[in-house]
Amino acid sequence: GINAEYMGTPSECxxxxxxQRVAKLTTRPGLRYLxxxxxxxxxxxxxxxxxxxxKHYTKLGYDVNRETMDSILGEAAKFAEEALIPAYQAGDAGxxxxxxxxxxxxxxxxxxxxxxxxxxxxxxxxxxxxxxxLPQSLSLAKTEMMATANWPWGMYPGLSIGAxxxxxxxxxxxxxxxxxxxxxxxxxxxxxxxxxxxxxxxxNQVKTKAIPAPDGxxxxxxxxxxxxxxxxxxxxxxxxxxxxxxxDAPPGTRGISLFLVPKYIVNPDxxxxxxxxxxxxxxIEHKMGIKGACTSVMVFNESVGYLIGxxxxxxxxxxxxxxxxRLGTAIQGIGTMELALQNAVPYxxxxxxxxxxxxxxxxxxxxxxxxxxxxxxxxxxxQKAMAEGGRCLLYRVGQLADKFMVAxxxxxxxxxxxxxxxxxxxxxILKGFLTELSQEAAYYGxxxxxxxxxxxxxGMEQIARDARISTLYEGTTGVQxxxxxxxxxxxxxxxxxxxxxxxxxxxxxxxxxxxxxxxAPMVLKLTKLTLQWWALTLNILARASRDKxxxxxxxxxxxxxxxxxxxxxxxxxxxxxxxxxxxxxxxEDADFYKAKIQTAEFYYQYILNRTAFHSKALKAGxxxxxxxKEEWICRxx
Numbered sequence: 308g309i310n311a312e313y314m315g316t317p318s319e320c321x322x323x324x325x326x327q328r329v330a331k332l333t334t335r336p337g338l339r340y341l342x343x344x345x346x347x348x349x350x351x352x353x354x355x356x357x358x359x360x361x362k363h364y365t366k367l368g369y370d371v372n373r374e375t376m377d378s379i380l381g382e383a384a385k386f387a388e389e390a391l392i393p394a395y396q397a398g399d400a401g402x403x404x405x406x407x408x409x410x411x412x413x414x415x416x417x418x419x420x421x422x423x424x425x426x427x428x429x430x431x432x433x434x435x436x437x438x439x440x441l442p443q444s445l446s447l448a449k450t451e452m453m454a455t456a457n458w459p460w461g462m463y464p465g466l467s468i469g470a471x472x473x474x475x476x477x478x479x480x481x482x483x484x485x486x487x488x489x490x491x492x493x494x495x496x497x498x499x500x501x502x503x504x505x506x507x508x509x510x511n512q513v514k515t516k517a518i519p520a521p522d523g524x525x526x527x528x529x530x531x532x533x534x535x536x537x538x539x540x541x542x543x544x545x546x547x548x549x550x551x552x553x554x555d556a557p558p559g560t561r562g563i564s565l566f567l568v569p570k571y572i573v574n575p576d577x578x579x580x581x582x583x584x585x586x587x588x589x590x591i592e593h594k595m596g597i598k599g600a601c602t603s604v605m606v607f608n609e610s611v612g613y614l615i616g617x618x619x620x621x622x623x624x625x626x627x628x629x630x631x632x633r634l635g636t637a638i639q640g641i642g643t644m645e646l647a648l649q650n651a652v653p654y655x656x657x658x659x660x661x662x663x664x665x666x667x668x669x670x671x672x673x674x675x676x677x678x679x680x681x682x683x684x685x686x687x688x689x690q691k692a693m694a695e696g697g698r699c700l701l702y703r704v705g706q707l708a709d710k711f712m713v714a715x716x717x718x719x720x721x722x723x724x725x726x727x728x729x730x731x732x733x734x735x736i737l738k739g740f741l742t743e744l745s746q747e748a749a750y751y752g753x754x755x756x757x758x759x760x761x762x763x764x765x766g767m768e769q770i771a772r773d774a775r776i777s778t779l780y781e782g783t784t785g786v787q788x789x790x791x792x793x794x795x796x797x798x799x800x801x802x803x804x805x806x807x808x809x810x811x812x813x814x815x816x817x818x819x820x821x822x823x824x825x826x827a828p829m830v831l832k833l834t835k836l837t838l839q840w841w842a843l844t845l846n847i848l849a850r851a852s853r854d855k856x857x858x859x860x861x862x863x864x865x866x867x868x869x870x871x872x873x874x875x876x877x878x879x880x881x882x883x884x885x886x887x888x889x890x891x892x893x894x895e896d897a898d899f900y901k902a903k904i905q906t907a908e909f910y911y912q913y914i915l916n917r918t919a920f921h922s923k924a925l926k927a928g929x930x931x932x933x934x935x936k937e938e939w940i941c942r943x944x
């Protein structure tokens with residue numbers, strides 16, 4: 308079987324770290340600290356061996372070499388390990404709220420100031436707006452490490468990235484010059500304001516009004532709920548990206564416009580008018596998890612707003628922000644799996660319980676360590692296989708994000724739309740599928756800990772609670788599934804073109820490796836499942852004309868089938884590279900490559916069997932879902 312040290316944490320992380328160096332940031336006594344150390348070797352395998360990022364950057368015109376990448380990612384890893392993970396559990400105490408003011412957990416504001424001063428926020432923003440002009444994918448790698456270490460804290464700068472991208476892509480030049488330099492420094496942050504009490508996923512029901520003013524601005528009136536990081540004490544100003552309706556707007560989503568509404572109005576000289584808030588936080592939510600990330604109710608009462616993009620095209624423009632947020636949520640899913648794994652492995656290597664079924668392993672101890680038990684290894688390997696497979700997909704999409712931004716900077720709309728469409732195929736899989744798997748990974752983390760996993764002070768239950776929201780915000784799993792099957796595939800023009808492009812690539816890989824005896828078992832299975840993916844899609848397309856509910860009934864199972872096949876492709880690619888590198892590898896690298904190959908085998912021989920269930924389930928049709936009367940789903944009389 309796979310060497311235990313390659314299940315996620317390097318050997319020096321086998322025991323819980325003593326966090327004395329960061330005690331000043333965590334004021335809660337009795338905590339057994341969760342630990343996290345970014346797996347730089349795993350990251351380098353993807354960036355430099357699987358995807359050859361240095362060549363990718365050169366081709367796109369970026370002046371980024373291996374030394375630059377190593378330096379940036381090394382500093383990001385250090386920040387995640389030394390500042391963020393120690394403050395993670397303390398943040399579970401939540402935010403304070405009084406008289407419209409929100410205070411973040413102890414130490415978080417100081418950590419954010421360090422983050423901003425180090426220049427992390429503006430990494431991928433163009434230099435002309437105060438950024439560093441680095442590739443999106445490099446910023447993505449930084450974000451993954453920091454989000455894994457402390458996701459709730461990471462939401463504050465993370466949401467700002469979406470706001471920055473929205474202004475950069477759709478705002479006026481004056482708007483960019485006014486807001487982007489301050490946001491690039493981190494002095495100002497940004498959030499999106501979509502949801503209203505009656506309008507969650509269904510934005511047709513948005514009622515917030517935008518009335519034109521004589522000076523060319525607008526007066527925004529309405530209430531938004533569930534606004535992540537809508538009010539806090541980390542930055543000097545908060546830029547709200549708000550959906551609202553103009554007086555003459557057509558009904559439905561065709562009549563929604565997008566507005567920039569700052570917390571404090573910016574004076575002509577660039578200073579802030581702090582005498583009065585332009586929008587106010589009336590309350591914050593009390594939540595199951597991510598308690599350190601404030602969730603606000605925001606009130607706009609004739610607030611001054613500025614139109615972003617074209618009137619009545621707000622939803623289209625907002626999708627820039629939403630897609631960035633969905634990609635961020637995918638990172639949360641990967642981070643949850645990684646953090647659960649990195650803390651479950653040391654526990655499994657320390658905890659002694661019972662004897663191994665294959666014979667006593669440690670006769671001089673009271674019991675064998677539970678890492679020897681096959682069921683415990685099953686749980687750890689599921690965590691590992693899904694975290695590393697998801698990470699591989701993330702950095703594949705990261706290259707597409709780079710190409711998208713380069714096309715945008717060049718004004719090449721055709722290429723920009725091409726890469727945006729291609730990313731669109733992977734977005735619901737990243738967001739919908741990986742976040743569902745993160746729930747499973749968090750569950751296994753608790754199971755490995757046993758009763759201690761249920762106890763708050765050990766921290767594993769916080770990982771599970773914080774992860775739960777990831778399948779809800781930015782569109783539930785059902786919404787992501789409908790987006791994939793309905794909008795991205797069946798109703799695209801022409802239908803299935805995105806699926807055709809990706810499956811053609813998979814089959815090309817399989818064909819090229821079919822004669823390799825080391826890869827043949829994998830590629831044969833991958834070929835079969837890829838062809839089945841096509842057959843299932845065509846089957847749904849054919850049935851949809853006579854069964855209007857079939858898309859809704861089949862979509863979640865379709866998402867899971869698609870996700871498992873997509874991750875299978877990632878593992879086949881990684882296994883191929885590991886086999887290529889293994890013959891000339893050093894002793895330590897050889898163990899690394901063997902672990903990759905063995906994890907790929909585990910994925911193919913164990914996890915991938917789940918596709919059989921989903922393929923059968925999505926063929927069941929909608930009648931079995933719809934035939935029962937609604938009152939008999941749960942009748943209590």
